[in-house]
Amino acid sequence: MLRKVGYKDIKREVFNRIRQNEWAPGELLPGEVVLAAEFGCARATVNRAMQELSDDGIIDRRRKGGSRVKLTPVRQATFEIPLVKSEIESKGAIYTYQLISSIKEVAPLWLQKQLSLSAYTRVQHIQCIHYADDRPYQYEDRWINHNTVPLSAEFDFNTQSPNEWLVNEVPYTNAEVRFSATISDVKIAQALEMANGEAVFKAERTTWLSDEPVTFVTLYFVKGYEMLISY
Amino acid sequence: MLRKVGYKDIKREVFNRIRQNEWAPGELLPGEVVLAAEFGCARATVNRAMQELSDDGIIDRRRKGGSRVKLTPVRQATFEIPLVKSEIESKGAIYTYQLISSIKEVAPLWLQKQLSLSAYTRVQHIQCIHYADDRPYQYEDRWINHNTVPLSAEFDFNTQSPNEWLVNEVPYTNAEVRFSATISDVKIAQALEMANGEAVFKAERTTWLSDEPVTFVTLYFVKGYEMLISY
DNA sequence: AAGTGGTCTAGACCACGAC
DNA sequence: TCGTGGTCTAGACCACTTC
Numbered sequence: 001m002l003r004k005v006g007y008k009d010i011k012r013e014v015f016n017r018i019r020q021n022e023w024a025p026g027e028l029l030p031g032e033v034v035l036a037a038e039f040g041c042a043r044a045t046v047n048r049a050m051q052e053l054s055d056d057g058i059i060d061r062r063r064k065g066g067s068r069v070k071l072t073p074v075r076q077a078t079f080e081i082p083l084v085k086s087e088i089e090s091k092g093a094i095y096t097y098q099l100i101s102s103i104k105e106v107a108p109l110w111l112q113k114q115l116s117l118s119a120y121t122r123v124q125h126i127q128c129i130h131y132a133d134d135r136p137y138q139y140e141d142r143w144i145n146h147n148t149v150p151l152s153a154e155f156d157f158n159t160q161s162p163n164e165w166l167v168n169e170v171p172y173t174n175a176e177v178r179f180s181a182t183i184s185d186v187k188i189a190q191a192l193e194m195a196n197g198e199a200v201f202k203a204e205r206t207t208w209l210s211d212e213p214v215t216f217v218t219l220y221f222v223k224g225y226e227m228l229i230s231y
Numbered sequence: 232m233l234r235k236v237g238y239k240d241i242k243r244e245v246f247n248r249i250r251q252n253e254w255a256p257g258e259l260l261p262g263e264v265v266l267a268a269e270f271g272c273a274r275a276t277v278n279r280a281m282q283e284l285s286d287d288g289i290i291d292r293r294r295k296g297g298s299r300v301k302l303t304p305v306r307q308a309t310f311e312i313p314l315v316k317s318e319i320e321s322k323g324a325i326y327t328y329q330l331i332s333s334i335k336e337v338a339p340l341w342l343q344k345q346l347s348l349s350a351y352t353r354v355q356h357i358q359c360i361h362y363a364d365d366r367p368y369q370y371e372d373r374w375i376n377h378n379t380v381p382l383s384a385e386f387d388f389n390t391q392s393p394n395e396w397l398v399n400e401v402p403y404t405n406a407e408v409r410f411s412a413t414i415s416d417v418k419i420a421q422a423l424e425m426a427n428g429e430a431v432f433k434a435e436r437t438t439w440l441s442d443e444p445v446t447f448v449t450l451y452f453v454k455g456y457e458m459l460i461s462y
Numbered sequence: 463a464a465g466t467g468g469t470c471t472a473g474a475c476c477a478c479g480a481c
Numbered sequence: 482t483c484g485t486g487g488t489c490t491a492g493a494c495c496a497c498t499t500c
Contacts, residue, residue, distance in 0.1 A: 044488095062485080063480090072398065074312075079308060181411075229408045230405075235488095262466065276490080282467095282468090294467045297465090
């Protein structure tokens with residue numbers, strides 16, 4: 001007698017059958033009860049296996065409708081948004097950081113729109129540079145909403161980068177990130193110590209703490225930067 | 232009497248306590264048995280809630296060690312890699328596609344390295360353009376391994392884009408994607424109908440079918456393209 | 463060695479939604 | 482309406498890892 005059948009065994013087996021086209025895209029799979037009988041285990045075990053296949057985007061499940069192989073297996077990648085500091089240190093480089101400016105001001109119009117702020121909302125505008133082994137790595141241009149994070153008006157960002165500080169101060173936020181490519185203008189080129197007119201990888205992130213706008217930041221990465229994702 | 236406590240209730244409640252610093256980062260949480268007693272439910276229910284919090288990157292769990300709030304709540308974003316066609320159509324635009332060339336050849340040296348191919352491996356080299364409402368959207372430069380996908384040597388890529396064809400032919404692959412920014416050279420600029428020296432968003436994807444190298448593709452997106460991710 | 467999470471069971475009830 | 486997945490239970494055994 002072999003080992004008891006676990007949900008991972010079932011998951012693997014079902015996935016293999018799908019991969020080998022034994023069960024084709026769009027096809028209705030056997031119900032949980034049937035599979036449980038075939039594998040000689042409880043229905044809960046089959047349920048867990050199928051649930052994970054559903055989470056992984058391999059199958060679709062619907063009550064009464066049963067489980068079907070997805071027509072277009074949409075693979076979804078998960079990637080982490082690390083702290084710049086961690087990102088740099090994980091590459092074996094030494095992280096340093098320099099504050100350029102930190103100013104209290106009234107949110108400009110475009111920022112009001114971007115963060116859905118009411119007029120005259122006060123914000124902290126911070127610009128700084130992150131270095132890896134003393135070479136520019138990322139230029140950060142950030143706006144923090146004073147209403148949501150009042151302490152940002154007082155904190156000395158020479159001490160710690162706004163990136164780190166915010167993660168500790170306001171964890172568990174929701175965010176939206178836009179990645180794009182742009183041409184370096186004079187300011188960015190100078191800050192990142194590269195020529196004007198170079199291609200720059202850019203990320204714009206808007207962050208909320210359950211509906212409350214927290215911060216909007218634009219990140220410019222030095223020439224040659226690559227964002228790697230596996231799935 | 233309120234409704235029975237479900238795993239989602241427990242998940243939400245535990246998350247709230249963490250968010251409100253009732254349980255601080257690094258702190259040891261009560262064991263499953265204790266929580267089950269508090270919430271008046273079975274341990275399995277608590278287990279599911281905690282398991283999901285672990286998957287979400289909120290807590291760390293270890294046997295005998297118990298569950299702890301993560302020191303740095305690493306939020307992880309999941310995003311889908313859609314078909315170009317679906318991506319364009321989901322924006323309400325009309326998708327068209329044009330094949331530029333499809334050539335059988337021996338893998339060049341850099342590709343041999345990239346895909347870990349043995350020398351003299353034959354590959355299909357395909358270049359094509361994807362259009363949204365008749366405007367260039369993406370330039371695709373792809374290499375397909377004949378050994379892994381023999382049919383690629385015969386298929387007429389005028390009929391269907393290699394992107395679509397491959398997803399149907401070889402689903403369930405593993406991949407690695409590198410995103411970066413680059414400057415448009417003459418070829419790309421012409422294909423995407425934009426000026427030379429513009430910033431281009433670039434994606435390089437390598438794909439395997441369980442250790443067998445399948446394809447390497449470089450995608451150039453038209454000026455102004457943005458990749459959006461929410462989490 | 464012992465405690466904690468990981469997993470399984472056999473049975474139950476429920477809710478959604480296809481028919 | 483009623484079959485299928487969604488979830489819960491109470492109890493059990495196991496595996497990992499820290500003590």
